[in-house]
Amino acid sequence: MKTVFATSRPGRAGVWPPAPQTEPAALIEPRLLREKRPCLPELSELDVVRHFTGLSRLNFSVDGNFYPLGSCTMKYNPKFTEAVAAHPGFTALHPLIPQLRGAGHFTQGALEVLYETERFLCAITGMHAFTLQPLAGAHGELTGVMLMAAYHRDKGNRKTTILVPDSAHGTNPASAAIAGYQVVSIPSHEGIIDPAAMEKVLNEDVAGLMMTCPNTLGLFERHLPRIVELVHSVDGLLYYDGANLNAIMGKMRVGDAGFDIVHINLHKTFATPHGGGGPGAGPVGVSARLEPYLPISRVVKLEDGQYYLNYDYPKSIGYIAPFYGNFGVILKAYAYLLRLGREGVVRVAENAVLAANYLRARLRGHLEIPYDRTCMHEFVASVAELAASHGVRALDIAKALLDRGHYAPTIYFPLIVKECLMIEPTETESKETLDGFVDDLVDIVKTARINPAAIQAAPHHLPVARLDEVRAARAMELTDDAGLSEVMEITAESDTHA
Amino acid sequence: MIPQDLRYTASHEWVRIDGDDAIVGITHFAQQQLGDLTFVETPAVGTRLAPGQEAGTVESVKAASEIYCPVAGEVVAVNTELETSPEIVNRDPYGAGWLFRVRLTAPPEGLMDSAAYTAHIAGQGH
Amino acid sequence: MPYIPHTPADQEAMLAAIGVESLDELFADIPPTLRASRLDLPPGKSEDAVLRHLAALAAKNRTDLLSFLGAGFYDHAIPAAVDALAGRSEFVTAYTPYQAEASQGLLQAIFEYQTAMARLLDMEVANASLYDGGTALYEAIMMAVRLTKRTRIVISECVNPIYRVMLTSYTTNLNLTLVTVPQRGGAPDIAALMRALDGNTAAIIVQNPNFFGTIEDYTALFATAHRHDALAILSVYPILQSILRTPGAMGADIAVAEGQSLGLPLSFGGPYLGIMTCRKALVRQMPGRIVGRTVDSTGKTGFVLTLQAREQHIRRDKATSNICSNQALCALRALIYICLLGPEGLQRTAQLAMERAHYAARRLGALPGVRVYNTGPFGNEFALQLPVRAYAVIDALLAKNIVPGFPLGRYYPGLDNHLLVACTEKTSREDIGILAEYIGGCL
Structure with a gap:
């Protein structure tokens, strides 16, 4: 299909906001204004509808196709959750309202959703507390590694490395490296972590181990109790990458197994749609000893049943996201969990x-x-x-x-x-x-x-x-240039008139 | 396929000693493993490198690999052709696809000859 | 069971094919000591019951307030076609377009989004999106640190304080120094910013319009940054960018934005959209996915994810970022919104919002003891200096279901009497009249 820039026709538009009463220059000095109008598509509303309907048909999706995509948990996304997230009682809420002293009562429903979702995730994972701020799985990983760093800093530990099995997702070593750690890879033995191999690389420098369980081979880490013991013996922390939580949800609680930090992918396990690559959500749960470091704000329930945002956690790592996470995604996961309930989760x-x-x-x-x-x-x-x-x-x-x-x-x-x-x-x-x-x-x-x-x-x-990816990488054609020359001509003309 | 007059590293760089200089590239095996190269990053002229130090990157569509300097010295020339035509490395890894030239500050050490390198890659297979 | 299709006969047949007797046998690898002893969840509910429960919760939120709250997140009108098109399940339930041949719709849309963002911000390239405006700034800093191999970042106090708190959180473990240059009268002190640059400065970060709504031209500042071989990073507001001097014209190396204003509802803080653009020369250090145009084996045009060797699934601990999932569907919404409004509609929206804000500033600034705090020109948002504490006004107006703005004292010590007031094209003159009347009433 032609791009929207190639089908654009000067003078068309889909939506016509009322004409302003003034020109920009009446309010702002011209030196602060852009010289040329941005060369963006000019299309009728029907043009736009046809274009994007056409594009949608060029796509595979869970609604149309089976997605046996390992590690991505592309399950069916229940339709009713879309209706929940589209409710104007949620979509129209400005995120700063509950941060205004005295305005918390305007957003009690939304705060309850956050609080209850955290509680459900604690119940499923056996963790002590959760933050819903992380905006995707990898963002949850980064948050988790930052929590590790905060814990060690607070305890005066000098830790420099994070252990990652060679079967791990690429995001694990990337998250650890971006948070300032060196990554040490542990070789798998018969597809799982071998405690003996791990002992060889384990020392006082180890801040923690990032582990996916079951791992990316779909195998349960059978030596888990020994691994937990080893990592904790050097005051390292155990990080659980929840990418594969779907396998053990309701069967085993990672908190009970000794994990200190866990991230969950709501867009995998909890059936929120992947949206062609996002938005997802990557809530992070922690054991009691890591709770003081969780990002702020945190939702607290008062004795009178009211919810409020608490910022008073002096050891917190701060803000990971501007607000409370991808709220629209959290809503869908919450609705899904309510629908499944205890027995559904196990099934x-x-x-x-x-x-x-x-x-x-x-x-x-x-x-x-x-x-x-x-x-x-x-x-x-x-x-x-x-x-x-x-x-x-x-x-x-x-x-x-x-x-x-x-x-x-x-x-x-x-x-x-x-x-x-x-x-x-x-x-x-x-x-x-x-x-x-x-x-x-x-x-x-x-x-x-x-x-x-x-x-x-x-x-x-x-x-x-089959597409030529080599050519794409060499030629680097990353934007369309359709329509650009036209605008330049028009501008040149109007310049001569001026 | 593996020239006898060159020296090699375990990380698949080759070295050609040329008087006081060493010319460095990646081996035929390395380019084959990476596939069609899409980008080559070479060190800046004047950079002082120690053996084993990271000196650049080669990228293909599905892989990326660091280039490690096999010798000690200062970079005196780089193959600027590769900026626009990385495929030269695929076509002629031991010739026109050279990466950079180093003025040696110490004699090369610990490099493999062609027989040793042949044995090395035999163990890696596809 | 909801969403599980297997009949008892199916289950039996499947277990038989596997060669086990029971489902439980499949979990034999989990040591008995690790088996869940409890699962403290309520029993499942019907779809209808869940919908009613959520509707009741939604009803506990007040969304009929007369609000002048912005602070970087704005209530713009969203054409119904945005929801209709971006809500198509072919988009909503698709996966990341790694298999390009089965994802041409999304890939082309992202390519168009990249083009639209590059043109709106007047930069050479854009990525496929980041999580939000704050993480986009963080990623921009990391780009600058990698490119310059320096460790010092100079940032204006006029950059959204929410983002500045985020940047502090992200850089704590990284041996980077964030130097914040104080604001004056709602504007950055350009001379002080210039003085703060040195030979170890990786980047300078400013925002336009800034948190106070003030509009600047940073051309000279960026030229100075370049003389120190530091990168110039600019955060912008996409709607107003349709009329304001562009990051490209000012000489920015990286321009980022929160894309929420482009067709995304406020939705209590997310999902939003991190827009990132830069000069083409820096593209190999750009984080996140990037779509490129190419051809197929028959010569037909098509689109693929490209330059993937930067990314975590290939480069692992040497990747430019750990980002994997981004905000693809939000980027699609922004593109559809831009296509529906076109350049004319975007400029009208920006101009209308600015007209309303300037009208509000005149009305409110005429109240006794009240003045507009901004010393420079502003767009659709401005700061009011009140003769009383901002919370005195907020408390009184919340009781009337009016949110008069954001109390600047929350992030700026010494500005306890200052209120940040935002308008959009949805704000009417009547709304502003009501606000003026009530604020006047509590002075």
Whole structure:
């Protein structure tokens, strides 16, 4: 499709605010004004509607397609939560109102949502307290590492490193490094952390360990109690990356297991839609000894049942976000949790794990499964053998799956499995969908052995064929220049008139 | 494929000794592992580098790798062609795809010969 | 069970295929000592019951207030088409566009968003979004620190104090020094900012219009920063940017903004939109996702995420940022909003908001003992100096369901009598008349 800049026609507009009574220069000195009107699209409302409706049709989405995307928990996003977040009683609230002394009673409903959501997350994780400020999972990680730093600073500990298993998401080492720590990678043994290997890198410099459990291979860290003991022995802190919480929600509480800090992805486990890459939300929970460092403000419930914002935490790390987090996202997660309740939460984990193991069992014999034992909510298959024998790589399989209407599994990590397909079906997909995916995947692998070129050239049935990413990175065409020359001509003309 | 007149590092840089200078590049194996390069960052002329010090970056679409200086010395020239044509490294890693030239301040140490490097990459495979 | 499709027969068949007897067997790896002993959640509710509960909570919020609260977050009108289009589930329930061929709609939209932001701010490139205006400033600082390898940041006290608190939080563990140069009369002290620059300064940060609403031209300041080889970072307000002198024209290296005013509801603080733009020469240090235009294997135009070697999923601990999820859907809303208004609509919106604010300043400034605190020109927001404590007025007006503005004393010691008053195109002259009457009544 042409861009909005290419279809723009001078003089058109969709929305016409009333004409102002003055010119900018009547209020502001001309030296403070922009020289040229910004060259932005000029389109009718229908033009805009057609354009974006057209674009939406070029997209896969959970509502249209199965997303077996490992580590991303692309489950169904219940529709009623959209209605909740769109309620004008929430959308029209200015975030500064409860910060005005004496105006807290104007936002009691919103504060209750925050308070109750924190309480629910504490119940699920067994953590002592939560902050809802972090605006995404990685933002939660950064917050968590900052809390670690604050704890060690307060105790006078001199800590310089954070341990991260080699199976970790890229955000873990990035978050630790950005918060000022050096990252030490721990090699996995049979897919999980080996306490003996960890002991070798464990010393007094270690501020903490960041761990995803189950890990990105879908395996539960069976040596968890020993790992907790080891990290705590050097006054290190245990960080739980909640990316894979969907596997154990209601089955195990990470706080009980000894974790000190945990972040949760509301856009994974708690079914808020991913929005094509956000907004998400990454609440962070802590054990009692880390509570003093949580970001401010914090929502407190008074004895009379009123809620207010408390800023009086002298050891707090401060503001992580301007306000209380991605409130619209938090609302959806809160509504989802109310809907599921106690029993629903447990069923989520059970059925997510059931679906992953079912796919693993059905794919056995068709694809190599490097760690073929009971998995949690996801597992990793590999096409390394197919790549070596027929030159068909994981990327090719992924593109061929798109052709059959399935989104592709995660193929860029874990880095420790070559040519991996990381598959996470979630609890919301029916057996028929799972079977259809298996049939298609098996057929693609079969085709790859007979006619590798057909798979290597996939996709064949999407709006575009395989895109040239090398050219994109070299040419760096990051903005459109359509319409720019036109405006320059008009400006040049008006200049001559002036 | 692995020239016998060069010296190598475990991190896949090659070194050609040229009088008082050393010319540095990345090996054929390295460029093959990275895939089509999209960006090469070389050190500024005048930079003093110690062996093992980070001297630049090579990027492809799906990977990025630091370049470590294999020798001690001062950078006296860089291959400016790579700014606009990083693909030269893919095409001719041991020739036109050289990265930078260092005026040596100490004799090179601890580098592999071609036989040792051949054995080294045999252990890494694909 | 809600959202779980498996019938008992399905479950049985699936367990049989796996070769286990029960669901519980699948959790055998969790040591018994770690099994959850309790789960303190209420029982599940029907969809209808949840909706009623949430509606009751929404009713406890007062959204019918006459409000002059801004402070960087503004109540602009949002065309219904923004909700209709950005609410399409093909966008809402899509994943990050890593598989480009299945994500062309979103990728093209982000490419258009990048273009729109670059043009609005008059900068060369934009990324696909960051979380909000505050984290965008933080990321801008980190860019400057990486690029200059220096550790000192000079910031004007006129930059939104909420963001300044955020920056302090983020830099505490990083051996960076934040030097804050005090404001005077709601404006930055340009000469003092210039003097604060030195050979270890990575960047200077200013805001336009600033927190007090005052509008400046920072061209000379930025030229001075460049003479010290420091980067110039400017935070702007997108609506007013449609008429104000641009970051590009002033010589900014990085320009950021809170994008909430572009079609996003206030929504109690989020989700919002972090806009980031910069000079093209700095793009390899820019954080976050970036979309580029390319061609497919048949030569057809298409879009992909590009320059990914900067990002955490490839570079890990050497990445330019740890950001992964951003605010893609909010960026889409901003793009749709801009497309619906066009340059004319944006400029009208800005001009209307400014006219209302200037009218309010005349009316309120005429009250006995009251004066406009801003010494320089202002846009749609200004500070009032009252003869009484700002809270005396706020308390009295809250009782009438009017929020007269933001008390500047909260962040600026010594400004306890000062009230920050914002208008948008939605503020009517009648609203301003009511505000003037009530403020006059408590003096």
